[in-house]
Amino acid sequence: MCTPGLKWFVAALTALVVCRVLVGLQATPPGNSSPLPAGVQTAKMPFALSGTTSCSARSCHGGIEPVAGQAIQQDEYTKWVTQDKHAEAYRVLFNDRSTEIARRLDIDEAHKSKLCLACHTNPLAAVGSQPSVFEERESGVGCESCHSSAPQWLGPHTTKGWSARTAKEKLAAGMKSMSDLPTRARVCAGCHVGAPATDTTPLRDVNHDLIAAGHPRLNFELAAYSANMPPHWNEAAKKKERPADVEGRTWAIGQIASAQAAIELLRDRALKPGPQRPWPEFSEYDCYACHHDLHKESWRKKRADSNRQPGTLPWSAWYFAMPRFLAIEKQPEIAAVVDDLKGLASIMRKSSQHGAQVAQPALTAKEHLQQLLDELAKESYNQAFLRKLMNAISKADPAFAESGWDGAAQLYLAMAALAPHDQRTRDAVHALTVTSGFQNPNNYQIDDRFVDELREVLKKLAK
């Protein structure tokens, strides 16, 4: 379903920067040390969540073995708790690495800090002090973090006829379908890109302060992250249900939804700076613009980005390198998006820029991205569409040279997601020595040999 390179690649991405600063990554689970304050009763109180434990009964989703011949196999909790890192998300806040991050940020305890809990448990459980809140925190990123709060649909979803309902009907009843890609993309991006605070959920932001303190950089890409989640669902049944173009579709929708989430976070950062929220925010920029060795003849001096003065700060390309390629047959929507992003990039690179200058263009970009997302959700990612997309990407050399390591990495992920549909791309992607390209933590830049290889592949694809 996914190229074997992807799993490895995502791990390498997070390792790349962080491994320089961090030692002692060994986990120290909390064991029996309960986070419940002394004297707190665990009796259920009214709460916006039903709680992951309420899904875990043997006869519900906590079965030991999958129920044969069923679409819903009722062992989802068991699979999640034994295989999925989300189940560990709260526990990692007790490990040495989290302790170090907290110490460097002058936080008392990571597992009590809203700053960390915001994404390392259900965001709704990150705030508040009822016993049910503490209980849900222990489940890490539990069922309702993705499938949405259950009190409304918990009863109805156990009744006959529920499974025959469409995703729309389930949504009307309050349950989000993770099969619906725009919905899924938005949910994942909330924690994997970040999100402004809402009335009920705290700010979710891994900024440069957190990264410099030791947090992994967040490099989200929906297709790779979806493929890397251990399936707690009936994969065989899902395969039959899914459209044949699911990988390309996941990639495309993920690109736009992630760009949108990144823009929303940018706008929030720009408008609401504070003591713990510096502005300009360094993680908005290309990491390797600041973190690199100094060479007499570096590729930075040579790169083909004529719009930018040497020495100015390039806006990060991670979420913005690819959306422009989705231009294919989407002229009005994409033209607006491309212009918005160009405008934002030029504001961002001015060292004298004011947060307020970003606000309106960011809002406009967000709206145009939504239009594009709506269009792309209708798209059929047939062979012809994918071929056109690959051709557009294959002509991207100058653009990708300007976007450096992030652009190269996104390009690789695009090829990997689109490859299953196209023999030529598949062969080319498999031929890349990805490992040498990305696994070079001693060097704050992409490996030259890999860039050459990427160029070769692109040339072949363009033919």
Ligand code: HEC
């Ligand atoms: C915006 C959401 C968000 C916030 C806020 C956040 N994290 Fe994370 N954290 C993540 C995600 C997502 C990952 C997984 C990254 C990946 O693998 O791509 C992660 C990974 C980690 C890891 C590595 C886990 C492992 O298995 O190796 C540690 C440790 C960690 N976070 C600690 C913290 C601490 C401590 C704080 C608060 C200071 C914090 N996080 C705040 C989202 C967040």
Ligand code: HEC
């Ligand atoms: C990190 C997000 C996430 C978490 C946490 C999560 N799920 Fe899921 N769940 C998914 C995704 C993604 C799918 C697959 C959708 C697809 O491929 O069509 C899915 C599918 C399912 C399905 C199959 C039916 C359906 O809606 O497609 C069930 C049942 C399910 N999850 C139950 C659970 C339970 C129970 C828990 C908690 C123990 C849980 N999930 C936790 C993301 C999540």
Ligand code: HEC
């Ligand atoms: C409530 C916040 C939250 C949501 C929503 C969420 N995640 Fe995560 N995710 C995390 C955190 C925190 C970690 C790190 C956990 C750890 O290392 O123990 C993580 C880890 C992961 C990992 C493992 C990464 C690695 O380095 O091994 C994958 C894959 C992943 N998430 C995919 C997804 C997908 C796909 C979705 C949407 C269906 C999603 N996540 C939704 C918070 C979240």
Ligand code: HEC
């Ligand atoms: C505008 C310049 C700038 C940008 C852009 C930038 N950083 Fe930094 N970074 C710094 C400075 C300055 C320090 C503090 C160095 C010190 O304390 O010695 C730092 C420190 C760090 C540290 C801890 C010290 C180290 O060298 O390991 C890490 C890790 C880090 N940054 C990662 C990143 C990542 C990842 C990105 C991109 C998301 C990024 N930085 C973007 C300037 C920048």
